[in-house]
Amino acid sequence: MxxxxxxxxxxxxxxxxxxxxxxxxxxxxxxxxxxxxxxxxxxxxxxxxxxxxxxxxxxxxxxxxxxxxxxxxxxxxxxxxxxxxxxxxxxxxxxxxxxxxxxxxxxxxxxxxxxxxxxxxxxxxxxxxxxxxxxxxxxxxxxxxxxxxxxxINTRQTGYEHTPFEIGKAEVVAEGSDVTILTYGLLFEQALIALEFLRKEGLSVGLINMRSLKPVDEEAILNAASQSKLLVTLEDHFLTGGLYTIVAEVLLKYYSTARVLPIALSEKWFKPALLPDVLQHEGFTGKQIAEKILGYKTRYQQPPVLTPQFSE
Missing domain, CATH: 3.40.50.970 (Thiamin diphosphate (ThDP)-binding fold, Pyr/PP domains)
Incomplete structure (x- = not known):
C-alpha cells in the first residue's frame, strides 16, 4: 500500500x-x-x-x-x-x-x-x-x-518488515552489549548496513528505530544505555535539538549517563547531489558509519569515569 x-x-x-x-x-x-x-x-x-x-x-x-x-x-x-x-x-x-x-x-x-x-x-x-x-x-x-x-514523510522501500506501531514506543530491531545504534527515518537503512559491518568485526550490536520522537520511548533509551558500552545517535539532522539532544535529556532526567557518539550534521548544511552521493560525501553510508564507530571504540575502550569538580 x-x-x-x-x-x-x-x-x-x-x-x-x-x-x-x-x-x-x-x-x-x-x-x-x-x-x-x-x-x-x-x-x-x-x-x-x-x-x-x-x-x-x-x-x-x-x-x-x-x-x-x-x-x-x-x-x-x-x-x-x-x-x-x-x-x-x-x-x-x-x-x-x-x-x-x-x-x-x-x-x-x-x-x-x-x-x-x-x-x-x-x-x-x-x-x-x-x-x-x-x-x-x-x-x-x-x-x-x-x-x-x-x-x-518517507516513502522509500527498504524491504524491511517493521513491527506494529504504538505512539511513544520505539522498535527494538536488535540488542547489543558493545554498541547500540539509535536512529530514525532515512538513515535506518544505512544503520542496518552498519550493523552487519560491525557484527563481522565481532561486535555485539543493537539497533533501535526510534520512530516516535515526541513522545519518545524513554525506557528503550535507558535500557540501551544500561546494556551497551556505547550508544550511537544517527540522524540526518543538525546535532542540536535532535536525537542526540533527546537522549541527553532522557539520561539527565533519570540521573543516568552513557558514552554517546553522535553522528549528525554539525553547524553546516549538506552539499546537494543525488542521494547516494550525498550520503557518501557527508559520511553517512553504512560502511562509513561503521568505520566511525570502530574508530571511536578504538580511542575509548574504557567506560566513562566522571570526576565532578567543586569549588567553594
Whole structure:
C-alpha cells in the first residue's frame, strides 16, 4: 500500500478528514478527483494553509496537510505553534522531503532542524518513519490520535518488515552489549548496513528505530544505555535539538549517563547531489558509519569515569 492509497482509504471511511496541500501534490495527485471539496490546495501559502486547517479542526474536522518539510516547519512555524500547538488541535502535518531526502536541494529547501523546532511546540507530537512500510504502519495511529502531529514523510522501500506501531514506543530491531545504534527515518537503512559491518568485526550490536520522537520511548533509551558500552545517535539532522539532544535529556532526567557518539550534521548544511552521493560525501553510508564507530571504540575502550569538580 502507498501513502496515497492509505490516505484515500482513510478519508473515504471518515468524512471528518480533510486533505490539504500548499501546492505539493506529488504523493496525493489523485485525491482531488476522489475527495472533491474535501481536497483543498491553498497554493504556495503554508501559513494560510495552517490557519485554515486550524479553523477546520475547530469545526470537528481532521486536516491532513502537505508541504515541503522545510517550509511547513519554518515558514509556517508561528502558525503551527499558535493556531495548532497552543490550541491543541488535531491537525496532521505531513512534511515532504525531510533531511537527506531533499538530496538535490540547497540549504533553503533542506529540513535538517525540523525535529528540533517541531518538538519544541506545546502538544505537538513528532514522528519519523524509517521507510514506506514503517510509514504505512504508523500513520493510522497518528491520524486517529486527538493530538496535533508532525510526520517526516518517507516513502522509500527498504524491504524491511517493521513491527506494529504504538505512539511513544520505539522498535527494538536488535540488542547489543558493545554498541547500540539509535536512529530514525532515512538513515535506518544505512544503520542496518552498519550493523552487519560491525557484527563481522565481532561486535555485539543493537539497533533501535526510534520512530516516535515526541513522545519518545524513554525506557528503550535507558535500557540501551544500561546494556551497551556505547550508544550511537544517527540522524540526518543538525546535532542540536535532535536525537542526540533527546537522549541527553532522557539520561539527565533519570540521573543516568552513557558514552554517546553522535553522528549528525554539525553547524553546516549538506552539499546537494543525488542521494547516494550525498550520503557518501557527508559520511553517512553504512560502511562509513561503521568505520566511525570502530574508530571511536578504538580511542575509548574504557567506560566513562566522571570526576565532578567543586569549588567553594
Amino acid at each position: 502507498t501513502y496515497e492509497e492509505l490516505l484515500t482509504q482513510t478519508a473515504l471511511a471518515d468524512e471528518q478528514i480533510i486533505v490539504m496541500t500548499a501546492e505539493n501534490r506529488a504523493l496525493v495527485r489523485n485525491l482531488p478527483g476522489i475527495l472533491g471539496k474535501r481536497f483543498i490546495d491553498t497554493g504556495i501559502t503554508e501559513q494560510t494553509m495552517i490557519g485554515a486547517a486550524a479553523g477546520l479542526a475547530l469545526r470537528d474536522r481532521v486536516p491532513v496537510v502537505h508541504a515541503l518539510a522545510a517550509f511547513l516547519t519554518m515558514r509556517a512555524f508561528e502558525f503551527v505553534r499558535t493556531d495548532v500547538g497552543i490550541a491543541n488541535l488535531p491537525v496532521k502535518l505531513s512534511g515532504f522531503i525531510p533531511g537527506f531526502l531533499s538530496d538535490a536541494n540547497g540549504p533553503t529547501h533542506q529540513a535538517i532542524e525540523d525535529i528540533s523546532i517541531m518538538r519544541g511546540i506545546p502538544n505537538l507530537t513528532v514522528f519519523a518513519p524509517a521507510d514506506e512500510d514503517d510509514l504505512i504502519k504508523m500513520l493510522p495511529e497518528i491520524w486517529a490520535s486527538d493530538d496535533p502531529a508532525y510526520t517526516r
